[in-house]
Each structure stands twice: as C-alpha cells, then as structure tokens.
Amino acid sequence: MQGSCLLQPSGSSKLTSVLSGKRACHGRVLRRSFVTAATRGDWRAEIEGNDSGSDKSAASSSSIKGTTTITATATLQSPAEPRPAGPASPATSPSAAVPPSPWTQPGPSQRPPQQPPAAATAAAPAAATSDSEGAKRVEPLSLPTFDLTELLASPKNQASAFTALAATSAILSVLCVVEPQAVLHIALPEAYTSDLDVTFLRIIGVTLAASAAVEYSLKHAAESQLLKSATYQRLMAGCAIKSVGFLAVLAANTPSTLQLWSLPMWLAYVGTAVAAGAINLSVISNTSGKGLVAAPLDLSLPQNPTSWGYATCISLYLLTVLACFVPETLFTGDPYSAVTPLLKGIWAPGFLLAAVMSYVLKDASDRGRLGASTFKNLNLGLAALEYGYSIIFGSAILSDQVDIDLPAMSNLGGSLLIATFALYTYATAKK
Structure with a gap:
C-alpha cells in the first residue's frame, strides 16, 4: 500500500491515503515551486545572513514510490522591518532545524568582502607619501618681498x-x-x-x-x-x-x-x-x-x-x-x-x-x-x-x-x- 509521510511543523507524522497523499504531495510540490520562483532572489540572503535566527523554517518530506521530495517554506521579513536582536536558541536555529541544502549556499550578497592583496595594502601608504612629497616638490618658489x-x-x-x-x-x-x-x-x-x-x-x-x-x-x-x-x-x-x-x-x-x-x-x-x-x-x-x-x-x-x-x-x-x-x-x-x-x-x-x-x-x-x-x-x-x-x-x-x-x-x-x-x-x- 502506497502512503505518504508528511512532516508537520510540530514534528509529528501522519499517514494518509494514497490518493490523498498524492494530492498532498502534488500540492506541496506546486507550492514549493511557486515559493521558490517567487522568493529565489532574496530568501537565501535573509535566511543565511541573520545569525540571530529570528526567522523560523519548516521542512516537509514525502516519499512516493521511493522518491523523497523535500519542501521548504520560509517566512521572509521585509527589508525595511527591523530584526529582533538577541541570540537565537539552538531549538529554533535554522541550521539545527534544516539540514544543509544546496540552495542555502551563500549567494553573491553573502560572500565576504575580498581583501586587497598585502602588496597593494603596503603600497598604499607609500604611494600617499610619494604623492605628498611630490606635492611638496612642485610647490612654487616664494621669494622674499621687500616693502x-x-x-x-x-x-x-x-x-x-x-x-x-x-x-x-x-x-x-x-x-x-x-x-x-x-x-x-x-x-x-x-x-x-x-x-x-x-x-x-x-x-x-x-x-x-x-x-x-x-x-x-x-x-x-x-x-x-x-x-x-x-x-x-x-x-x-x-x-x-x-x-x-x-x-x-x-x-x-x-x-x-x-x-x-x-x-x-x-x-x-x-x-x-x-x-x-x-x-x-x-x-x-x-x-x-x-x-x-x-x-x-x-x-x-x-x-x-x-x-x-x-x-x-x-x-x-x-x-x-x-x-x-x-x-x-x-x-x-x-x-x-x-x-x-x-x-x-x-x-x-x-x-x-x-x-x-x-x-x-x-x-x-x-x-x-x-x-x-x-x-x-x-x-x-x-x-x-x-x-x-x-x-x-x-x-x-x-x-x-x-x-x-x-x-x-x-x-x-x-x-x-x-x-x-x-x-x-x-x-x-x-x-
């Protein structure tokens, strides 16, 4: 008998009929596709960029004929909304609730800023000093005046x-x-x-x-x-x-x-x-x-x-x-x-x-x-x-x-x- 296992946000499992399971899985797959298409550009940054873990996520998995489908939904905050400060508890941390996913890799906005090479950093003060010395050298010669x-x-x-x-x-x-x-x-x-x-x-x-x-x-x-x-x-x-x-x-x-x-x-x-x-x-x-x-x-x-x-x-x-x-x-x-x-x-x-x-x-x-x-x-x-x-x-x-x-x-x-x-x-x- 075919069944579908749906993981609820509270962590309990529930068996459904094959037909209802199929409908549920198909509905969730569609929902996943829709959410992913709508929020693909920003949700990675919002989830991975906040170490405080203020946002909660839920994961559902269903297995149909040996195929496991994982649906992840997230509630995104508007960029203008302030994020609550304070440390996140281990139980609500996204990294503890959801296993690593290929979709959660750091995007371009989360990549750490590239540091300039050490040679360029060392050359900057020398260049500034050289410029100041050059400015001193090109100062016009002021002759003493006699009044x-x-x-x-x-x-x-x-x-x-x-x-x-x-x-x-x-x-x-x-x-x-x-x-x-x-x-x-x-x-x-x-x-x-x-x-x-x-x-x-x-x-x-x-x-x-x-x-x-x-x-x-x-x-x-x-x-x-x-x-x-x-x-x-x-x-x-x-x-x-x-x-x-x-x-x-x-x-x-x-x-x-x-x-x-x-x-x-x-x-x-x-x-x-x-x-x-x-x-x-x-x-x-x-x-x-x-x-x-x-x-x-x-x-x-x-x-x-x-x-x-x-x-x-x-x-x-x-x-x-x-x-x-x-x-x-x-x-x-x-x-x-x-x-x-x-x-x-x-x-x-x-x-x-x-x-x-x-x-x-x-x-x-x-x-x-x-x-x-x-x-x-x-x-x-x-x-x-x-x-x-x-x-x-x-x-x-x-x-x-x-x-x-x-x-x-x-x-x-x-x-x-x-x-x-x-x-x-x-x-x-x-x-």
Whole structure:
C-alpha cells in the first residue's frame, strides 16, 4: 500500500491515503515551486545572513514510490522591518532545524568582502607619501618681498634713512667742491671736460650741502616723531622733487652723454636718486595721515620784513632754475663741451630745493618760529650754499670764464646778500 509521510511543523507524522497523499504531495510540490520562483532572489540572503535566527523554517518530506521530495517554506521579513536582536536558541536555529541544502549556499550578497592583496595594502601608504612629497616638490618658489613703506614705518628706521641720505649728500658735496677733476674722470672717463665743466660740478657740490642740511633736519624730526608736521612734509616733498629732477636731467641728456659714462658711476647716480626719492615718498605716506599727499601751500602775503626777505629768495631761486635750461650759455667764458648741458642741468634741482627751503623759512617767520633748531639748520644750509656759490662764481670771473659786466656783478652781489641774510637770521633768531 502506497502512503505518504508528511512532516508537520510540530514534528509529528501522519499517514494518509494514497490518493490523498498524492494530492498532498502534488500540492506541496506546486507550492514549493511557486515559493521558490517567487522568493529565489532574496530568501537565501535573509535566511543565511541573520545569525540571530529570528526567522523560523519548516521542512516537509514525502516519499512516493521511493522518491523523497523535500519542501521548504520560509517566512521572509521585509527589508525595511527591523530584526529582533538577541541570540537565537539552538531549538529554533535554522541550521539545527534544516539540514544543509544546496540552495542555502551563500549567494553573491553573502560572500565576504575580498581583501586587497598585502602588496597593494603596503603600497598604499607609500604611494600617499610619494604623492605628498611630490606635492611638496612642485610647490612654487616664494621669494622674499621687500616693502620699503612698511620698513620706514618706525621712527627709528626713518631717522636711520635720513642719516644715510645726509651723510651721502655731505660726502658728495665735499668731493665735488674739493676734487672736481677726479670726480669727472671717474664718472665720465671718455669725455673731454673744460674749465667750465669743473665750475659747474663745484656748483653741484654746494647745492648738495643745502640738501645735507635739509636731510639732517629731517633726521632730528624723525627722532622726535615730528615728521607729520606740515613743515617736514614740505621738506620731504622738496627732496623727492629734487631726486626726480636729477633723473629727468639725466634722461634728457642720455643720447649725447650715455656713451661717455662709466657704467658703475651711471648706476650709482641712478640708484642714489631713486633711493632718495623712494625714501622721502615712503616716509610721507607713513606720516601724512592721508597717504602720499603733500601739505597744502600757504600763498598768503608775508607778515614781516624777514618774511619778505625769504619771499625774495624764493623768486631768485626759481629764476636761477629757469636759467639753467635756457639755450644760451649761462657763463660767457669757455665754450660748452659734450657734458656741459648735463652738469648745467644737474645743479638746477638743487636750487629748486633751495626755493622750498626759503618757503618753509618764510612760513616759520610768519609764525615767529625761526629760533627753532630746524629753521636754524635750514638758514645755515642756505648760507653754505650761497657763500659757496659766491666763491665759485668769483673764481670764474677771475679766470675769465665770466665777463665782468652788470649781469655778472648783480649775480655775485645777490648771492652774497642771500648768504648774509640767512647767516644773520641764523645768529639772531630766538626761540
């Protein structure tokens, strides 16, 4: 007699008739096929992937004519449902209830992640280190920057800068006055120079003496932190204009004189003028409170006779500057050489600075401040300039470089008058 044994979920067995057994087996086979087809893609992962054994399974086996059919059904949880935590009991564990089946082999989603080879793992830090070292090697080269304005922000550095400028002007002044031939030979070794060139270079020297007096006054003002005053702002602006004038005269005479210059001396000339102008402009930017802005000019009429005297000096100095650039010869003795126009133009900025000095002294006279040390130094600088010019001009007259006529004598007399006036004010002004 044919029978079918059906394993119930409770573990009991029950005999049925052949016909009913056949129907049951066929129904279970169909159910198995349906469940397997419907859940084949996910049920393996859900059963084998959860070690807690929260899901229960049932197995049924039936034997028909020596053939055993195993039907397995499982209740699957939705992926969104939380799985209960906690250890699974041995009685309810899927591995204990169901024998291993070929269907329960780990699928692609249950396979443990592949570990990278040891060589690749070891090479990763080395590659990262190599990349970081390469990034360091390709970093752009940063050059140190030099900000002159920031450097000259402190009074100590400002005083040091003006001390250097005053010393440079004083040394060049002495060299140009005492050894003009040697200076011309060093600066212009290829040029033919005349006695008139020697006279002009000496005039350059006395204008540099006035520049040294101005820069020395600025040095003391920097130490006292007084450079923000309008007086010193105007003096620094005058020094900057003088430096620009030196460069402009050189540029105007470059076609005819550049080939005659010694390269080191040409570079020294340009470098000194640029440095002096840059220092004055940088200090103005740091002390004016308004950036690179010069103090406004006061064009009011003089308030006393001394102020009128300085106003006359301003007019004479401006006329002298214009005379340096007229086509006619300033002195009527020796003819001009190739470098005479250059030397004639170089001392023009020095007289322009003398006009600025006279304006500052006129303003101080209006305010009754000529006894202050700064204005005493400026008066002494003007006296040195004019006494030196008088000696040089008198020597030119005696050496027949200048004809003895009314213009020459008025020139010499005016220079001596300005020098005496400045020296008298220096000696008599009270604080």
